Amino acid sequence: MLRARRADGAPVGPADVDPHATPGVEAGKDDGVAALAARAGRLAELQELLYAQSTRTPASGRAPVPSLLLVVQAMDTAGKGGIMRHVVGQMDPQGVQVAAFKAPTPDELRHDFLWRVRPHLPGPGEVAVFDRSHYEDVLIGRVRQLADAAEIERRYGAIRAFEAELAASGTQVVKVMLHISKDEQRERLAERLDRPDKHWKFSPGDIDERALWDEYMEAYRVALYRTDATDAPWFIVPADRKWYARLAVQELLIETLEGLHLRWPEADFDVAEQRARLAAS
Amino acid sequence: MLRARRADGAPVGPADVDPHATPGVEAGKDDGVAALAARAGRLAELQELLYAQSTRTPASGRAPVPSLLLVVQAMDTAGKGGIMRHVVGQMDPQGVQVAAFKAPTPDELRHDFLWRVRPHLPGPGEVAVFDRSHYEDVLIGRVRQLADAAEIERRYGAIRAFEAELAASGTQVVKVMLHISKDEQRERLAERLDRPDKHWKFSPGDIDERALWDEYMEAYRVALYRTDATDAPWFIVPADRKWYARLAVQELLIETLEGLHLRWPEADFDVAEQRARLAAS
Numbered sequence: 422m423l424r425a426r427r428a429d430g431a432p433v434g435p436a437d438v439d440p441h442a443t444p445g446v447e448a449g450k451d452d453g454v455a456a457l458a459a460r461a462g463r464l465a466e467l468q469e470l471l472y473a474q475s476t477r478t479p480a481s482g483r484a485p486v487p488s489l490l491l492v493v494q495a496m497d498t499a500g501k502g503g504i505m506r507h508v509v510g511q512m513d514p515q516g517v518q519v520a521a522f523k524a525p526t527p528d529e530l531r532h533d534f535l536w537r538v539r540p541h542l543p544g545p546g547e548v549a550v551f552d553r554s555h556y557e558d559v560l561i562g563r564v565r566q567l568a569d570a571a572e573i574e575r576r577y578g579a580i581r582a583f584e585a586e587l588a589a590s591g592t593q594v595v596k597v598m599l600h601i602s603k604d605e606q607r608e609r610l611a612e613r614l615d616r617p618d619k620h621w622k623f624s625p626g627d628i629d630e631r632a633l634w635d636e637y638m639e640a641y642r643v644a645l646y647r648t649d650a651t652d653a654p655w656f657i658v659p660a661d662r663k664w665y666a667r668l669a670v671q672e673l674l675i676e677t678l679e680g681l682h683l684r685w686p687e688a689d690f691d692v693a694e695q696r697a698r699l700a701a702s
Numbered sequence: 703m704l705r706a707r708r709a710d711g712a713p714v715g716p717a718d719v720d721p722h723a724t725p726g727v728e729a730g731k732d733d734g735v736a737a738l739a740a741r742a743g744r745l746a747e748l749q750e751l752l753y754a755q756s757t758r759t760p761a762s763g764r765a766p767v768p769s770l771l772l773v774v775q776a777m778d779t780a781g782k783g784g785i786m787r788h789v790v791g792q793m794d795p796q797g798v799q800v801a802a803f804k805a806p807t808p809d810e811l812r813h814d815f816l817w818r819v820r821p822h823l824p825g826p827g828e829v830a831v832f833d834r835s836h837y838e839d840v841l842i843g844r845v846r847q848l849a850d851a852a853e854i855e856r857r858y859g860a861i862r863a864f865e866a867e868l869a870a871s872g873t874q875v876v877k878v879m880l881h882i883s884k885d886e887q888r889e890r891l892a893e894r895l896d897r898p899d900k901h902w903k904f905s906p907g908d909i910d911e912r913a914l915w916d917e918y919m920e921a922y923r924v925a926l927y928r929t930d931a932t933d934a935p936w937f938i939v940p941a942d943r944k945w946y947a948r949l950a951v952q953e954l955l956i957e958t959l960e961g962l963h964l965r966w967p968e969a970d971f972d973v974a975e976q977r978a979r980l981a982a983s
Contacts, residue, residue, distance in 0.1 A: 473902040519795045620969040621754040688901040
């Protein structure tokens, strides 16, 4: 897992990251899968702690209740679905909402590109996960020239302002690019074609987009460069090895939640008094 | 797990069901927990199969894409949260939305009681889970006389018509009452008071509602009697043993999804042609 900006401040793009690497992890697949299971409890505990924050109304003038937004972007077959099932699925579905953004509808196209994502932002104490996101509008939007250059240019700034506003209002914004190699994508698309139970995941359009691989990598490079920020960082996660990508995103969520230093809300009632009432009931 | 109507057509209410029983399961806790884990894959597979149905646009004039609505109602501490984490959480969060209904807001109170639940109904291929639901309006609504008797009476019919409409438009409606004993609730509330990390789950109002236990059981009896139907059945799930309740709800979901007899959508493209395109890409 590599931050899209190095410690020295220089930007990092997809070309700087080997999709087959496993940075920070010495173990192989078996140990990685075991680690993912072993850390599930910790992730679930931290998410419950976040969720618990929403149950007490903050005093007037206090900081807003924190929340978490995880943005997941990737080329087709890079493993978004696996992240949802195996990492996001480790958290309590009560406090987690996944929003998948597909091609915009005519009604969505009539509005600014950020309009459709706002209703899916996390509420107090919640985790929201975007499966694709407003970044599509500077990725496929740029590659397919769905908007002119000036509008694409405007969007980078609009995204930066939007995410800064989220961060300032208590939402931890974490953005992940699952980074696979073009060869790995061929193998995964071939598997979808080979298995009738996977046909529904395939669309001929996937190969059209694949033909624009280099253009997409350039669009990712620019998008990451323009929108990476301390309060809304981008991470490029090598994803040729599914177990590694899952472990990396799990760890990223754990670190982000640990960084909030949350505590269980204190009782706003007299515990002894309620014990006595309960015993008498 | 008992259907709220016996095979002979006679209604079954909470008073007919022992909360400590484990109907249909001979195993004890260890085997029950193991069975819950062992069946997780089957539930996930069936939910993916449901989700896959939404990817192909049905031909004009064809039946709607199926979906599933699970309604979970219970007295406090009966284990709704555990059902969400341990059963609902076994499904892919991409295709599952949990909606928790708390005390209605002033805006919600201005509308008919069904207004606020409609936006949370499942889309095509989706699973929606209601953590509490429109039934609150005939449960606490009746016990606390939040509406007059004529309005409560109207609501039973409105619910029946609403759920019949859902069923007719392709939504499988399954309703579960997690049924605990009053003694078991005392123990669980006491645990929440004993553990500082559980204080946030407790509210003094919980004991106020507990004092109305018999009135609630009567409200459940009437609600189940009036709204149980073949196309939207109620199940009373003994819930004093958490492992049993989870296993029963898991099995109910599995049986409901199996009853749809779904198949993987067939490819709407030429597989050989796409293989050739992929190989050349």
